[in-house]
Amino acid sequence: MLKIGKLADYALVLAEYLGSTGRIVAISELSQETHIPLATVRKILLRLSQNGIVYSYRGVNGGYELAKAASSITVVEILEAMEGPLSITECVSTGSECKISKYCNLQRGWCSINEKIFSILSRTSLSDL
Amino acid sequence: MLKIGKLADYALVLAEYLGSTGRIVAISELSQETHIPLATVRKILLRLSQNGIVYSYRGVNGGYELAKAASSITVVEILEAMEGPLSITECVSTGSECKISKYCNLQRGWCSINEKIFSILSRTSLSDL
DNA sequence: AAGAATCAATACCATATTGGTATGCTATAG
DNA sequence: CTATAGCATACCAATATGGTATTGATTCTT
Ligand code: SF4
Ligand code: SF4
Numbered sequence: 001m002l003k004i005g006k007l008a009d010y011a012l013v014l015a016e017y018l019g020s021t022g023r024i025v026a027i028s029e030l031s032q033e034t035h036i037p038l039a040t041v042r043k044i045l046l047r048l049s050q051n052g053i054v055y056s057y058r059g060v061n062g063g064y065e066l067a068k069a070a071s072s073i074t075v076v077e078i079l080e081a082m083e084g085p086l087s088i089t090e091c092v093s094t095g096s097e098c099k100i101s102k103y104c105n106l107q108r109g110w111c112s113i114n115e116k117i118f119s120i121l122s123r124t125s126l127s128d129l
Numbered sequence: 130m131l132k133i134g135k136l137a138d139y140a141l142v143l144a145e146y147l148g149s150t151g152r153i154v155a156i157s158e159l160s161q162e163t164h165i166p167l168a169t170v171r172k173i174l175l176r177l178s179q180n181g182i183v184y185s186y187r188g189v190n191g192g193y194e195l196a197k198a199a200s201s202i203t204v205v206e207i208l209e210a211m212e213g214p215l216s217i218t219e220c221v222s223t224g225s226e227c228k229i230s231k232y233c234n235l236q237r238g239w240c241s242i243n244e245k246i247f248s249i250l251s252r253t254s255l256s257d258l
Numbered sequence: 259a260a261g262a263a264t265c266a267a268t269a270c271c272a273t274a275t276t277g278g279t280a281t282g283c284t285a286t287a288g
Numbered sequence: 289c290t291a292t293a294g295c296a297t298a299c300c301a302a303t304a305t306g307g308t309a310t311t312g313a314t315t316c317t318t
Contacts, residue, residue, distance in 0.1 A: 001134075001214070002131055003219070004130065009227075034229060039163075058189075084130050103162075
């Protein structure tokens with residue numbers, strides 16, 4: 001339980017590779033080096049790019065590079081870029097509409113746990129992994 | 130992201146109710162009080178019972194009660210009873226078979242994060258929620 | 259012994275999510 | 289101009305999930 005998705009998982013792998021090289025890397029190279037299927041890499045990098053995690057360059061010699069140093073990118077940033085805001089329960093994210101929330105008094109507790117997990121994930125940088 | 134399932138979520142609600150009463154409670158009452166559909170309550174309690182979280186009693190005046198005091202049941206116990214072992218990535222659970230694990234060097238990092246999350250969830254008791 | 263209450267176990271289904279793929283379009287270096 | 293490489297979107301198959309239904313077993317009460 002509480003698994004992150006495969007795409008998010010691979011995103012970290014890809015980001016780690018980007019960080020390790022420091023240069024602009026094309027999707028084809030990323031796929032070859034990480035053994036993640038090309039089309040999947042494409043999808044992941046697009047999301048990361050749209051969320052400002054990486055910069056993209058088109059055209060010949062284009063590719064991707066990290067937007068920040070690997071040591072200052074947090075794990076939670078990448079995870080949230082891939083899968084949306086961290087929320088362990090429905091009621092944690094603002095605008096929750098759990099059917100029984102009216103009668104449930106655990107929201108506080110979950111909120112607190114959510115914060116703690118967020119804290120862990122935000123204190124771990126890409127280079128820490 | 131990182132949401133727990135609805136059934137696990139409800140399991141905590143039900144367990145909290147059981148803890149708050151301290152007596153043996155029938156499914157019908159649990160459903161009425163928590164506003165969780167009867168058939169769903171049945172399914173959840175069965176799993177909790179099979180995993181030793183609650184004791185069950187059949188026959189007239191039967192029902193369920195917590196197997197331990199609410200203050201000594203941890204959140205992670207209930208979550209794992211409902212959704213299996215906590216593992217943030219595939220490689221964390223022993224016997225992982227991620228396709229690229231051979232070329233991935235993030236296992237260590239994830240394992241460490243997994244332990245930290247486990248620690249949070251195991252330091253929170255049912256009554257803390 | 260009978261009958262009602264109550265849990266056990268399993269099977270079933272509809273829907274949502276996920277992982278993964280394909281394709282045509284746009285931008286840029288040279 | 290053209291080859292390269294990312295952008296955007298649509299699509300699909302497989303799985304997981306939430307939720308429901310049904311039949312059987314057990315126990316209390318009378
Ligand atoms: S309100 Fe209670 S039940 Fe609904 S999501 Fe929040 S915690 Fe879970
Ligand atoms: S091996 Fe790397 S990619 Fe595979 S699951 Fe573990 S972390 Fe994710």
